[in-house]
Structure formats: C-alpha cells, structure tokens
Amino acid sequence: MSVKRTSLAGLPSCEIVMAADLREKYRARQIFDWITSGASSFDEMTNLPLQLREDLKAGFSVYSSSVKESDSDDDNTVKILIELNDGRLIESVLLTDERNRRTACISSQAGCAMGCTFCRTGMMGLLRNLSSAEIVEQYLHLRRLYGDISNVVYMGMGEPLANTDEVIKSLNFFTDPAGLNISARRITLSTCGMTKGIRVLAAEAPPVRLAVSLVSADPDIRTRLMPVTKTNSLDDLKAALTDYQRSGGKRITLECAVIKDINDSVHDAALIAQWSEGLSVIVNVIPWNPASEIDFEEPEQNRVDAFCRELEKRKIPITRRYRRGRGLNAACGQLATDNVSASLIDPTQEQP
Numbered sequence: 001m002s003v004k005r006t007s008l009a010g011l012p013s014c015e016i017v018m019a020a021d022l023r024e025k026y027r028a029r030q031i032f033d034w035i036t037s038g039a040s041s042f043d044e045m046t047n048l049p050l051q052l053r054e055d056l057k058a059g060f061s062v063y064s065s066s067v068k069e070s071d072s073d074d075d076n077t078v079k080i081l082i083e084l085n086d087g088r089l090i091e092s093v094l095l096t097d098e099r100n101r102r103t104a105c106i107s108s109q110a111g112c113a114m115g116c117t118f119c120r121t122g123m124m125g126l127l128r129n130l131s132s133a134e135i136v137e138q139y140l141h142l143r144r145l146y147g148d149i150s151n152v153v154y155m156g157m158g159e160p161l162a163n164t165d166e167v168i169k170s171l172n173f174f175t176d177p178a179g180l181n182i183s184a185r186r187i188t189l190s191t192c193g194m195t196k197g198i199r200v201l202a203a204e205a206p207p208v209r210l211a212v213s214l215v216s217a218d219p220d221i222r223t224r225l226m227p228v229t230k231t232n233s234l235d236d237l238k239a240a241l242t243d244y245q246r247s248g249g250k251r252i253t254l255e256c257a258v259i260k261d262i263n264d265s266v267h268d269a270a271l272i273a274q275w276s277e278g279l280s281v282i283v284n285v286i287p288w289n290p291a292s293e294i295d296f297e298e299p300e301q302n303r304v305d306a307f308c309r310e311l312e313k314r315k316i317p318i319t320r321r322y323r324r325g326r327g328l329n330a331a332c333g334q335l336a337t338d339n340v341s342a343s344l345i346d347p348t349q350e351q352p
C-alpha cells in the first residue's frame with residue numbers, strides 16, 4: 001500500500017517552514033524556488049544539504065498529484081489528465097494563442113454539481129472540491145512540462161465559486177509577489193453565476209478578472225440550460241455584478257455558448273444586450289462544442305453571424321471564440337474524465 005505523504009508544491013514558503021518543521025527558515029524559500037522552477041524531486045534540489053534532502057524524501061513528496069496522460073493537437077492545445085492522491089482524475093488544458101501567449105485552463109473541482117445541461121463536466125456530478133495546492137499544482141505541472149505560462153483561467157472542471165475558500169487561497173498564491181507573482185489582470189475566474197460567491201470574491205480575493213457564463217438572458221431558457229438560475233436568478237445576478245463593478249471590478253466577460261434552436265436567435269442576442277445595460281461587459285460568443293453524450297447541436301454559422309451582428313448593432317462589444325481543442329475534447333464545456341460515476345447532487349441548492 002502506498003503511503004500518502006504531505007506534499008510541498010502549492011504551499012507558500014511560510015507554510016513549507018511549518019509543514020517540514022525547518023529550523024533554517026531560508027531553506028523553505030530554496031525549496032519553494034526549486035518547485036516553482038520545475039523540480040519534481042528532492043534530489044534535484046542540489047543547494048540543500050544531503051541529509052535534509054534525505055529527510056524530505058522520507059517524510060514528504062514534492063507533488064500530491066501526478067500527470068497520467070497528455071495529449072496535444074495541431075491547434076497548439078495540450079490537455080493533461082492528472083491523478084489526485086485519492087485516485088480521482090481531473091483535466092487541465094494549456095492553450096497557446098497566435099501571439100505565442102500561453103494560458104493554463106485549470107480545474108477547481110473534480111466534477112461539478114451545477115448540472116448545466118450543455119456541459120460534459122456537469123454530467124459527472126460533483127466528486128469533490130480541490131484543495132488550493134491541487135489547483136496550483138495543475139499550473140506547476142503544465143509549466144514544468146511545457147515552459148512559461150503567462151495567463152491563468154479558472155475555466156476547467158468545476159464551479160470555482162462553489163469552492164470559494166480554496167480558490168481564493170490559490171488566487172493569493174498565484175498573485176503573491178513572494179509567490180508566483182502573476183498579475184491579477186492575467187487571471188480570469190469563470191462562474192456560472194453564483195451571486196453569493198461573486199460578492200465574496202469582490203470582498204476577499206485579489207482583483208482578478210471575472211467571467212460569467214450567461215448563455216441566455218431569458219429566465220426560462222437559462223433555467224433549462226443552467227439549473228443554478230433557480231436559486232441565483234438573473235435579477236440577483238445582475239445586482240451582484242452591478243455591485244461588483246461599483247466596488248471597482250473591471251469589465252466582465254459574459255460567456256454565451258450558442259446552441260442550435262435553443263438560444264441562437266437574434267431575439268436571444270437582443271435580450272442579452274438589454275440585460276447587460278448599465279454593466280461594462282464584453283460578450284464572448286462560443287458556438288457550442290458538440291459532445292456525443294449531449295443531445296444538442298452546434299449552431300449554423302449564419303445564425304451565429306446574425307447573433308453577433310445584433311449585439312454589435314446594440315453597441316455590445318463581442319469576441320468570437322475560436323473553436324480550439326475540439327479534437328481533444330478540451331474545448332469549452334467538454335472536459336470530463338470518462339471513468340467516473342457520481343450522483344448528481346441537487347444543483348439548485350446553494351453551495352455552502
């Protein structure tokens with residue numbers, strides 16, 4: 001039977017001191033620097049005394065998780081499958097854009113309880129929340145394997161604001177000047193619209209960018225697609241976003257997965273424009289990525305074009321997401337590990 005050891009990746013150096021009970025505090029910073037520059041074993045940490053390396057090997061591991069598989073396509077998209085220390089599997093994605101800017105798309109939960117009907121992860125149900133260290137380790141694994149990464153998006157598996165404490169801890173780790181020192185402007189957190197979590201984020205987290213999966217501004221359609229709407233109404237969501245921007249929050253990205261014959265009409269676009277009045281937003285139009293288990297169809301190009309034109313006519317700035325990673329099931333809404341089964345908890349209940 002394998003022994004689960006305390007892992008040190010994802011811990012700030014002040015916590016490494018305590019976890020490893022180090023008498024020489026500066027050793028913690030050395031360990032931190034080795035881990036964040038790509039070391040995956042204590043043997044690589046050659047400026048540590050040999051005895052300390054042996055002690056660390058006996059009592060600790062560098063990572064709590066391991067990369068089981070990686071897959072890439074010619075879109076410059078890489079997907080990695082990570083095994084957590086309890087055997088659960090999660091996925092993370094590395095995207096490289098035309099300017100060679102690299103973005104890590106990381107998961108905040110194994111599975112997801114929110115039950116959005118267009119999303120493969122939603123079909124898994126919630127397995128468990130990830131710890132802050134498990135969230136950060138995804139970034140460290142991708143950087144160790146593929147080199148520097150400038151941006152981070154919380155858009156992988158799970159709803160970040162259903163795991164607020166650990167997510168905020170991980171945001172602090174990413175942005176801490178004594179930690180990874182990534183600018184908050186380069187980090188985006190995406191939520192399905194959990195209003196309580198948005199308020200907590202505004203009050204307690206570094207000023208990262210916020211994206212909201214809006215999908216539809218029609219209450220009936222949105223409730224059908226995103227059951228979270230039953231407990232976090234469109235009105236409440238608008239109020240939370242208004243307060244978020246009043247307290248200094250920057251422009252919000254509204255993500256709209258557009259699905260054939262469900263929310264792809266000019267009327268749907270007009271409702272989104274109306275709902276957005278008074279907010280500073282950019283709408284990210286994402287033609288829905290097909291998944292064999294889900295009975296929706298991708299929209300026709302001319303419908304998406306008309307949808308975008310309607311938003312632009314109403315002076316709503318838009319971006320159209322390039323359909324990357326589809327061959328890997330790594331595109332938006334497609335992340336899911338196939339060897340899991342979990343009971344879907346009621347997604348209409350507010351998470352604690």
Ligand code: SF4
Nearest residue numbers: 112114116119122158
């Ligand atoms: S879209 Fe996001 S919140 Fe909804 S089920 Fe998928 S992972 Fe969860």
